[in-house]
Amino acid sequence: MTMTVETPPTAVAGDIMVDIEDVSLSFGGVRALVEVTVSQARGELLSVIGPNGAGKTCLFNCLTGVYHPQRGSITFRGRDGGSTEIVGRKPHRVNRLGIARTFQTSRLFNALTAFENVKIGIESRQHTGPVGAMLRLPRTRREEREGDARATQLLEFVGLRARANELANALPYGDRRRLEIARALGTNPQLLLLDEPAAGTNPAEKADLATLIRRVNNEIGVTVLLIEHDMGLVMSLAERIIVLNFGRVIASGTPAEVQRNPAVIEAYLGAPADDEDDGRTAADRTTDDGE
Amino acid sequence: MSVSTSTAVARIRSARHSSDVRRLFACVFGFLVLAVMTGPSGSNLAPTSGFTGSLLHPRVFVFIALGVALWAIITAQHRWGEAIKHASDHVTALPRRVMPDRRVRLAFYAVLLAVAIVGPLHVNAFWQDVLVDQIGIYVLLAIGLNVVVGYAGLLDLGYIAFYAIGAYSTAFWTGALPVHPPIVLNAFWAIPFAIATAMLSGVLIGAPTLRLRGDYLAIVTLGFGEIIQIVATNLQGVTGGAQGVIGIPHPAVNLLHVHYTWLIDPLPYYYLLLAFVVLGLIAYSFLEHSRVGRAWTAIREDEVAAESSGINVLKYKIMAFAIGASTSGFAGMLTASKISFIEPGDFTVQLSILILVLVIFGGMGSLLGAVVGAAFLQWFPWYLKEHPLFGFQPEDLYIYLGAILVLTMIFRPEGMIPSRRRKREIGLAEHGVGTADAMSSSQAPVS
Numbered sequence: 001m002t003m004t005v006e007t008p009p010t011a012v013a014g015d016i017m018v019d020i021e022d023v024s025l026s027f028g029g030v031r032a033l034v035e036v037t038v039s040q041a042r043g044e045l046l047s048v049i050g051p052n053g054a055g056k057t058c059l060f061n062c063l064t065g066v067y068h069p070q071r072g073s074i075t076f077r078g079r080d081g082g083s084t085e086i087v088g089r090k091p092h093r094v095n096r097l098g099i100a101r102t103f104q105t106s107r108l109f110n111a112l113t114a115f116e117n118v119k120i121g122i123e124s125r126q127h128t129g130p131v132g133a134m135l136r137l138p139r140t141r142r143e144e145r146e147g148d149a150r151a152t153q154l155l156e157f158v159g160l161r162a163r164a165n166e167l168a169n170a171l172p173y174g175d176r177r178r179l180e181i182a183r184a185l186g187t188n189p190q191l192l193l194l195d196e197p198a199a200g201t202n203p204a205e206k207a208d209l210a211t212l213i214r215r216v217n218n219e220i221g222v223t224v225l226l227i228e229h230d231m232g233l234v235m236s237l238a239e240r241i242i243v244l245n246f247g248r249v250i251a252s253g254t255p256a257e258v259q260r261n262p263a264v265i266e267a268y269l270g271a272p273a274d275d276e277d278d279g280r281t282a283a284d285r286t287t288d289d290g291e
Numbered sequence: 292m293s294v295s296t297s298t299a300v301a302r303i304r305s306a307r308h309s310s311d312v313r314r315l316f317a318c319v320f321g322f323l324v325l326a327v328m329t330g331p332s333g334s335n336l337a338p339t340s341g342f343t344g345s346l347l348h349p350r351v352f353v354f355i356a357l358g359v360a361l362w363a364i365i366t367a368q369h370r371w372g373e374a375i376k377h378a379s380d381h382v383t384a385l386p387r388r389v390m391p392d393r394r395v396r397l398a399f400y401a402v403l404l405a406v407a408i409v410g411p412l413h414v415n416a417f418w419q420d421v422l423v424d425q426i427g428i429y430v431l432l433a434i435g436l437n438v439v440v441g442y443a444g445l446l447d448l449g450y451i452a453f454y455a456i457g458a459y460s461t462a463f464w465t466g467a468l469p470v471h472p473p474i475v476l477n478a479f480w481a482i483p484f485a486i487a488t489a490m491l492s493g494v495l496i497g498a499p500t501l502r503l504r505g506d507y508l509a510i511v512t513l514g515f516g517e518i519i520q521i522v523a524t525n526l527q528g529v530t531g532g533a534q535g536v537i538g539i540p541h542p543a544v545n546l547l548h549v550h551y552t553w554l555i556d557p558l559p560y561y562y563l564l565l566a567f568v569v570l571g572l573i574a575y576s577f578l579e580h581s582r583v584g585r586a587w588t589a590i591r592e593d594e595v596a597a598e599s600s601g602i603n604v605l606k607y608k609i610m611a612f613a614i615g616a617s618t619s620g621f622a623g624m625l626t627a628s629k630i631s632f633i634e635p636g637d638f639t640v641q642l643s644i645l646i647l648v649l650v651i652f653g654g655m656g657s658l659l660g661a662v663v664g665a666a667f668l669q670w671f672p673w674y675l676k677e678h679p680l681f682g683f684q685p686e687d688l689y690i691y692l693g694a695i696l697v698l699t700m701i702f703r704p705e706g707m708i709p710s711r712r713r714k715r716e717i718g719l720a721e722h723g724v725g726t727a728d729a730m731s732s733s734q735a736p737v738s
Contacts, residue, residue: 064599095601107596109589111715120589123582124601130610133581134574140581147582167715187601 015042016077017191017223018063023072023087025058025247032058033069034247040225042077042190045217047226047238049258051267055247056227057104060193062087063225064101065094079190095124100189102180104196104227110169114160114179117168118151121186151186158182158212174205178212185216191223192216198230206230210237235259243267315362322358325694326351329687361698368702404569411561418673419557423629426669427564428622433649433665434571434658435618440647441656441710442584443611444591445501446509448643449516452496453489453616455523455638457623459530460488462633467539470529478628479542479553482621489620490613497612501605504594516640523635535634539627553629560629571618572658578614579658587611588712641689648696654706656713663708668692 018040025033061067074086132140155161158178241258243251245267330345466475500511523530543552589597653664705714
């Protein structure tokens with residue numbers, strides 16, 4: 001257990017969905033994550049912040065099965081109540097559990113249309129095999145129709161219906177971000193991990209994105225874990241914030257609490273907070289250090 | 292200011308000029324080398340006759356002309372590349388614009404099919420044989436490899452191993468091998484066994500090796516192709532060894548009221564082959580536009596994103612490998628039972644490469660491309676054999692195929708009849724987006 005965690009581990013009482021316990025990950029001598037313990041309640045909109053290189057994306061990669069931490073466990077409790085260990089599972093099997101993600105630099109299927117991108121997400125939950133596909137069996141055709149309908153619905157939800165037939169590569173940055181969210185939603189997740197969704201977007205796109213994330217959380221009921229450098233976005237969206245620095249959780253709490261936390265201010269400014277910092281918080285200053 | 296600008300322009304112009312000249316020399320030199328390579332061989336009595344016979348002979352002018360022509364094409368591409376590309380896109384888009392309607396397209400395919408059915412009746416026995424042994428079989432092999440290389444983006448250099456497995460398992464089930472099967476079948480009923488054996492070996496080879504990416508997979512499959520051939524040569528007691536297997540029976544059907552035996556006449560084999568090629572084309576085109584085909588595209592484009600979208604990457608790769616393997620195995624079965632003789636020398640790595648060339652030339656990921664590419668490249672040498680041109684010799688075939696492959700990769704990497712997705716991917720890769728190519732490893736963008 002880390003000594004620096006100031007809020008009690010059970011910050012949010014109730015239905016815990018993800019339980020990251022004592023996770024440590026290192027690459028050779030580099031300690032990317034050190035004894036990280038975080039839990040997230042079902043339906044909660046939790047944000048992970050921290051300076052560049054703090055281990056935020058590493059944490060995502062552990063959560064999605066891309067990296068396997070040397071120590072610790074990550075348990076996921078699905079809607080059906082059963083809890084599953086994530087460490088050691090392959091990415092696609094983690095996705096099957098109901099955890100979907102987007103990437104820091106968007107990784108869309110560039111030569112496919114927006115519609116096809118979303119459909120690939122949806123189809124990972126369908127059952128047609130190669131034989132059914134080659135013979136175009138009734139089930140294949142039914143699934144195809146269902147997939148089309150759902151893809152249209154999801155594109156509508158993220159506001160890209162009009163651009164359904166454009167190539168993913170031709171879409172502007174903000175649209176690419178939203179398309180990635182639509183593709184992830186296609187896999188019907190319970191938990192959505194967003195890795196810097198606002199990076200590289202303009203203020204108008206940012207506002208749209210904030211609305212979209214809130215709707216994903218409220219309307220579809222997806223639990224959201226958000227990595228973001230844009231403090232305005234984080235402070236307005238997150239119910240709770242976890243701060244990482246050098247792979248350790250250095251603080252957690254509500255946006256207001258985190259903004260006042262001296263350890264956070266030190267992590268961002270590299271020096272102990274002094275008197276002249278009264279009016280402004282560290283978080284305000286670091287608004288644009290993304291990318 | 293204007294003076295310096297004009298000198299700069301002049302300098303650029305002269306630089307371009309000298310690079311043009313250098314390129315002209317390179318092209319002509321390359322074709323002169325080709326002239327020597329394809330010319331007569333020297334002998335002990337006249338050691339230089341290889342050079343004099345090919346360079347001091349009228350045919351040298353043909354090669355010089357070809358060199359100049361290549362130079363002209365390259366230079367034109369450099370100067371007016373965009374305009375040419377635009378114009379050629381216009382031409383290649385023509386069929387699509389003329390045939391936007393599904394019914395028009397179906398009618399076009401129906402006409403093609405009718406030609407494929409009626410055509411062979413009007414050619415002589417030699418060409419009927421070529422149609423089966425050289426064209427039909429290779430078209431089938433090409434559409435199978437297209438699934439592996441074109442759809443799933445896996446560079447398989449040991450594809451012909453499955454062709455060998457299909458052929459040898461046919462020999463086994465028909466009782467032609469030194470080891471005998473539990474029940475001896477005729478070649479027709481050996482079809483499912485040949486396909487299943489090839490598919491199973493595809494899965495067995497694929498499961499451990501398909502975790503590798505790009506170049507590594509290519510090397511492992513290359514090795515596998517070699518191993519199969521060497522095993523067939525050395526396992527004398529099982530495969531008959533280097534002498535091969537003789538007396539594989541022709542296929543025959545005896546079912547209720549249908550009694551038919553394929554003999555040495557090539558035409559019945561042709562129609563059997565045609566039926567399977569057409570079925571294969573329909574099935575694979577459905578496959579391409581299904582959940583499975585899209586999953587392959589996703590894997591080809593970005594494996595990490597595909598995995599995160601819930602796609603079991605390994606499973607889909609094995610699937611593609613197995614489908615390719617079973618197609619190849621079926622082709623092997625047909626060859627074995629038609630010619631009724633097989634030997635390890637029929638299954639060289641060269642043949643794997645040849646089929647890859649057919650697919651790349653036609654257009655990776657494009658079914659029509661694979662068919663047209665295979666049919667054209669397999670037909671042309673035989674045409675030249677009948678109508679000799681500039682002293683072309685069939686033994687030199689691979690030299691020309693190599694040249695065709697290089698030229699295709701330079702001028703039209705998407706192939707003659709490209710698939711729309713593939714063409715987009717290659718276009719994007721040229722602009723540094725993605726690595727959409729079976730030829731590239733997972734990291735560096737092509738170009």
